Amino acid sequence: MSSAADSSDRLEKRLGLVDVYAIATGAMISSGFFLLPGIAAGRAGPAVVLAYILSSLLMLPGLFSIAELSSAMPRAAGTYFFIHRSLGPWAGTVGGFGDWLTLTFKSAFALVGMGAYLAIFVDVPIQPVAIALTVAFGALNIFGAKETARLQLVLVVTLVTIMAFYIGQGLVEVVGEGAVATVSGAFTPFLPFGIGALASTIGLVFISYAGLTKVAAAAEEIRDLDRNLPLGMLLALGTIAFIYAGGVFVMVSVLPAEELYEDLTPVATAGEEILSWLPGQTGLILVVIAAIAAFASTGNAGILTASRYPLAMARDRLTWSGFDQVGRFGTPTVGILATCVLMIISILFLDVEALASLGSAFLLLIFALVNMSVIIMRESRTASYAPAFRSPFYPWTQIIGVISTLGLIATLGPFSIVFVLVVVGIATAWYRIYARPRVENRGAIYTLFARLGERQDAGIDEELWSILQERGASEEDSFDELVARAQVIDLPGKADMTEVIGKVAGVMRSQLQRGMQDLDEAITASGVRAVVPENASAVVHDLFLEDLEHPEVVLVRAKRGVRIGGGRRFPGSSGEPEADENGNGARVHALVFLFSPEGRVTQHLRLLAQLVTMVEHEAFPEVWRRAHDDQELLETLLRDERYASIVVGSPGPPSKMVDKRLYELTFPGNTLVAMVRRGDRTIFPKGDTLLRAGDRLTVIGSPADVVTLQGDASRHATGGGSGDVSGGGSRDAAGDGAAGTEEA
Incomplete structure (x- = not known):
């Protein structure tokens, strides 16, 4: 775009x-x-x-x-x-x-x-x-x-x-x-x-x-x-x-x-x-x-x-x-x-x-x-x-x-x-x-004319969308916290959109005050306006729900791909994504579903723009494909400068985290331990979560706080290597492994 x-x-x-x-x-x-x-x-x-x-x-x-x-x-x-x-x-x-x-x-x-x-x-x-x-x-x-x-x-x-x-x-x-x-x-x-x-x-x-x-x-x-x-x-x-x-x-x-x-x-x-x-x-x-x-x-x-x-x-x-x-x-x-x-x-x-x-x-x-x-x-x-x-x-x-x-x-x-x-x-x-x-005639007034039956200007939508992507999510949007608590669905075999939507709806019903039995139909209907980024094997659905308290994200990885039936390049566009000779939509391997409370339009659009920006990155498909577990999948959508990974028990400060509860530890600024990977499990920790040797923590925070966290570890390192505390950067080094991974 x-x-x-x-x-x-x-x-x-x-x-x-x-x-x-x-x-x-x-x-x-x-x-x-x-x-x-x-x-x-x-x-x-x-x-x-x-x-x-x-x-x-x-x-x-x-x-x-x-x-x-x-x-x-x-x-x-x-x-x-x-x-x-x-x-x-x-x-x-x-x-x-x-x-x-x-x-x-x-x-x-x-x-x-x-x-x-x-x-x-x-x-x-x-x-x-x-x-x-x-x-x-x-x-x-x-x-x-x-x-x-x-x-x-x-x-x-x-x-x-x-x-x-x-x-x-x-x-x-x-x-x-x-x-x-x-x-x-x-x-x-x-x-x-x-x-x-x-x-x-x-x-x-x-x-x-x-x-x-x-x-x-x-x-x-x-x-x-x-x-x-x-x-x-x-x-x-x-x-x-x-x-x-x-x-x-x-x-x-x-x-x-x-x-x-x-x-x-x-x-x-x-x-x-x-x-x-x-x-x-x-x-x-x-x-x-x-x-x-x-x-x-x-x-x-x-x-x-x-x-x-x-x-x-x-x-x-x-x-x-x-x-x-x-x-x-x-x-x-x-x-x-x-x-x-x-x-x-x-x-x-x-x-x-x-x-x-x-x-x-x-x-x-x-x-x-x-x-x-x-x-x-x-x-x-x-x-x-x-x-x-x-x-x-x-x-x-x-x-x-x-x-x-x-x-x-x-x-x-x-x-x-x-x-x-x-x-x-x-x-x-x-x-x-x-x-x-x-110049072209471009202005929102032509979009207003479209509502009155006259010509429409899609260019203003595209330009405003590019501004949204350029600005990204604000601090108040808590984008990284949203991604860190996202639900992950990993589909190793063949799947179609009906199966995907059924699983996503099942996950989201637990977040709603009322069950919303027609959630499957609502998600299906949102497919016609889903954003299919150019040159990306991904689709981003977005939907407003009345009973939702705060935004939620569900991620689906379809290793063998899923055919989608519709979509658009950006909100407000009328162009359809490419289809094959049979009229089938693109095959995607990453499906992102953003759900927001009814009425929070500005926040919803900023979060949507940030999600699309992340999946548009040229390294995203490879990093997404090679992710080994839920934690690594989630880290592919975290902004590189806003997260770091820590292996508990590594030389330096991480060695003092073994057998400690989170509330006993001090991290720089307002950083937050968003995920803990222990063996084959991803844990969303609380203050009393007990850390074990070998746990891999995903810590999110402001760029300055993340730099401080990495600097503290570097000053105290005693030969453990650069893997003790690593920052983001997975999308800049897709060929070296999954997002944010490190050798303990």
Whole structure:
């Protein structure tokens, strides 16, 4: 099965929760706080504080939608990828170009703003400084996302610390003696320009939070994505909402309305007022440092995320293939260079501030499309769509998100609407002239059309399936424990599917709360959708059962092979596996049956993908055939880096295990003794299981814990050889014997 892109071109997973938080936080706070509050207050009056709060709440639908789509499709240039795979290549072209241009222009504007704040104390030309900063941040991005994230963290910590001090001091100032009456007067009347003005101001300041989802463009590089992305974005939104609302409250409280409405640097002006007790210009210096950190973090994060859009579009042949090149540092070098060149051109020749504002109107359209993408992906019922994080209150969250963002575009005025239409028109022309002859129409929307009687796109199923296989089972899925407790049926003689299904059903009935007498028929019916991996003598059946408490696996080895009657290459595919001249299906020697509790679709698909990945390995058939017993059969499906075999009584630490019960022994981390092979019996041990000399233990755990286990044995070995504690690797050495076996 082909994947969407060669694995060698994938970006390394270097970013953790703190990095996600830093990128999302840094991408949000710059002009929206340091330049915009005065303009926004001129529209809404004191209600500008409420506008910032409501805007942060309206970000939640987009945040939840981005998190869900990212957990199912973690790819560079996240929003582009989501829109393309759900709404098709035309919408993907519009979204990709629009996002790339607007992020580039907003990043350029941030660096111009940084130069302007530097000019407060140092007489320097703004444009050359902005260009130099573009080159510096571009070089940093080329050297690696992790290095970029480290700088981002420093900038964000500096910014948040100063802003917390600023807001805290401001609140002390406004609640001091006699200040309450002053503040009350500053907020009266609260809505001097009416509700309509408040609505338009919400649309204006919404752009202040638009950078929140920029981090989704780096989803391919995030570790533990299902947890770190939504949590990091929520923490960032909470932090920035507090800074915006608290900071603007202070500005409205301490600055006269007429002065605030015309001030392009209200943070600095208010800072001089509330920090006047500091010696000299210390207060102003602190504000300038915070502003520089904010603009730098926005420019830096903008280059990081914007450069991923041409990379992703090149993978889909919507742009020049050179953008798909990943450099020696594991970053999209060509995309970064192109982004920096475009930023320099915009700094030199364009009204960057106007373009940044208009670009934000297009970002609102992107948010609407992202919310629509979740609806399309779910309603298309694409078989391989398995998000680990699911947006709450679907579909109302997405419906509110679509309506609110489109409505906010309308409040920004006709010029913004025209700009959005112009960008859409240019992207459409590019798609028709350049991209359309090179790409297939692919998207979940065509699968939705199939439900309505129109054409279907099986390509999106195949691509999502390849992503599932690439990601594999998560830690929460406990895949290795599932395999270790699997039931094994070994059939040495001739057998047919009826016999196999009867034996599997007999094993599974003992796991069900109710007997389910029609289980044989249910398993037989599942055969038409069983996965028959290409070039593998195996078939993987999957079935949901209501009375099951947790997933279970049954393995069947048919030494003389079994003819199967149906199947598919991957979930959602319509192609049938090869058949002989009589119409009989393939002959397989490995039959894997996965049973999951009803409703656990995401976990079920991840486990199914991991099982198929294991049997697709080129060495699997030989290792499976040569396995001597149940334990070795089970080990063929364990991931090599997650298990080790120990012979009790061997030199080193295993010698101290003889005649010990498991609860008396200490193993590294959270490793688990999953199986014990004693003579011709496989034992599934408990804490009080007594170990005997010659027992062979299969120990499973995280890769780090398994390495520690092997290292401890190596350090204490006294000539017992490498067989005392062995790791996985059976699929890399099929010719040397069965999986994980060793000489005692």
